Amino acid sequence: MDKCISDNLLLQYLLNDLDTDTCELVRAHLNECPSCQKRTEIYSEDSELKQWQECHLRSQNGDDSKNHPFSQDKLDRLFNSTVSSIQQSKTTVAKSVRPSSHNSSILLRKEPEPPPIRVIGQYQLIKKIGQGGMGVVYESVHSRLKKQVVLKLLLNKDWENTDQTQRFYREMELIGQLDHPNIVKATDAGEADDTCFLVMEYLDGHDLKTILKQEGPLSITAACSILRQAANGLQYIHNHDLIHRDIKPSNLFLTTDGQVKILDLGLAGLRHAGSSLDDLTDTNCIMGSAYYMAPEQAQSIKTIDQRSDIYSLGCTFYQLLTGQVPFRRETPVETIIAHREDSVPRLADQLPEIPVLLEELFQSMAKKNPDDRIQTMAEVVKILDEFLNQKSELPLNETSDTYLTESQELKELCLKTVLTPPVEAQKYYSSTQYQPTQRILKYKKIIIIASIIIMTGILTLGIQYISRTNHTTNTKLKSSTAIPNDRQPEKENPKSIPAPGLTSTQAKIERDVANWALDHGCEINIVVPYGEEYPTIEQKKSLPNEDFYVKIIAFKKIQMITQEKLSRLSGLTNLYELQLNDNPIEDDALAAVSGLTSLQKLDLHASGITDKGLSHISNLKNLTNLSLQINSNITDEGLQVINQLKNLVSLNLAKTNISDEGLIFIQNNQKIDWLNIEGTKVSDESVKHLKKLILLEHLFVKGSKISKAGIKEINDFFKKRNHLPFYINPTP
CATH class of the missing domain: 1.10.510.10 (Transferase(Phosphotransferase) domain 1)
Structure with a gap:
């Protein structure tokens, strides 16, 4: 930012109303521009701010700035000061809202500005704690009672006639009518200084x-x-x-x-x-x-x-x-x-x-x-x-x-x-x-x-x-035991299939597979074309007379998973999820499902799968969720196949026998946003690999070799992103 900051932008900055990128631009400019530093005195009575300006002035005159340190905490406090630091001056307000053409390029959004005042009616504004589409919210104190409250101020210059104002009045009326322990209480409402406000109880x-x-x-x-x-x-x-x-x-x-x-x-x-x-x-x-x-x-x-x-x-x-x-x-x-x-x-x-x-x-x-x-x-x-x-x-x-x-x-x-x-x-x-x-x-x-x-x-x-044939289901809640399944999130949920009607041949294949699966200790979920998904089916008598697709198969009865068994699934055209968890699996078994290109979720946790057995999933290009947790036979070598699954968004490697070398094979899977490497040999050497997973939002590293410093480095790196949240366990 070469040119000086406009009054409007400077005021927004002091009010902490700018987005992160623009805020950084203004901060950098203020650190270098004595003129803009001086202009902040118009808006602030802060002695520390003046001290900071004097420090920079001495620096400009040749003094070593290191002899005049100004802590980052102080800078943060100054640069994030709120409306309480602004003088109640009508002329200043009028000047501050005048547009400046040479700075218009860095005003990324145009929102109504909070009125730059410190007192509304009987209430002293302390600091801004939130802002929404209709109003800005301040922590406040009643000037006579000295009672802490929350004051919501209408964020609208043309407040007398707009629908937005009417909605604000409606909120006043609604909260005023309601009195319940689980609803925030209103204590006051009114109009002052050309705007309207709502006062609510302060919640700690x-x-x-x-x-x-x-x-x-x-x-x-x-x-x-x-x-x-x-x-x-x-x-x-x-x-x-x-x-x-x-x-x-x-x-x-x-x-x-x-x-x-x-x-x-x-x-x-x-x-x-x-x-x-x-x-x-x-x-x-x-x-x-x-x-x-x-x-x-x-x-x-x-x-x-x-x-x-x-x-x-x-x-x-x-x-x-x-x-x-x-x-x-x-x-x-x-x-x-x-x-x-x-x-x-x-x-x-x-x-x-x-x-x-x-x-x-x-x-x-x-x-x-x-x-x-x-x-x-x-x-x-x-x-x-x-x-x-x-x-x-x-x-x-x-x-x-x-x-x-x-x-x-x-x-x-x-x-x-x-x-x-x-x-x-x-x-x-x-x-x-x-x-x-x-x-x-x-x-x-x-x-x-x-x-x-x-x-x-x-x-x-x-x-x-889309014309749907609604399947009547019983919505009465049942009580039974917990459903065992993988802990991973289902990142992309399948749509109810609006495909053309099944051919008689395909319908027979789907029904035959469903019957076989139910005979062999499986639970299944089916979808009727143009209709809704059925609840989980455990018995053949629950299958409908109409044609259907098999969407999910879960092997619930403990059994050896062989290639012969899985080959029975090869004719399915819309299988979305396959749960083989907790069942021992032979090395060549997954070769039978390599052609199931519709498959998006595969659960292999605690199955004893080996590197060789895992290699057969390379053709499952649409796979989004893969669980390999609690499989000590999975090593770094086995993760080479992960590099070929470019649509993978969720990967569970907890308690596998992998190390830093294995993470090299997944660092280019750019869609991964959920990763569990708990209880593995992965160390700080893999921090650089993890940083390449640009969409990562959830990372679980408990029991791995990653140090507290490594966890903090990862957390700090991903927290800097503006458009995505980030969660790491354990927290740094």
């Missing part, structure tokens, strides 16, 4: 998005405790004929007392269409967050009901347990379509110990058709109570508006998370609105206006063109 703790980022997946008990409280609060909301419409981890706050609070009712609407509040909703606007949005919500927010919140809470439950969202695609629109079209992943795929009661609760909450879902939050609470009472770990205090008395586990969970969270943090395309006028930047691709209009049109008008 962290939102679940922050906790997940720092801690990773939660324990089953903790996740159920959180889910129960959230469901209870939402039932209270639904009882008032309201729908939240934006349930996600960042809108659920866990206090240091272990209590869950539902945040952000800015998108909430009346359950009955045609209401005055619902009229505020733009029909060209998709409201909600793409990762958690129910299929029907993407089509029309006018006709949704409480079951959309149930779907969103189900997606949140999945993330609490696994650390990942159930559907993740490259763009928001593709993610929304995946919610409608792709099969719901199983919790057991990543969490083998999950009780079936909870597996089926999630599956019921995440049904595509609202009529097939569990129908009320009260039912969700009832099922969770059944599980928690069985665990006998958490006491329940039942009242008319019940909520869970949290265990020490949740309190400690929150206390371990050291970052103060932004109340409305919205990053990584989790914004609550997608309008035709927006432009979304994601994974370095820009979805321009035309794309949003076209794809929104597809969602609202054209997505129904």
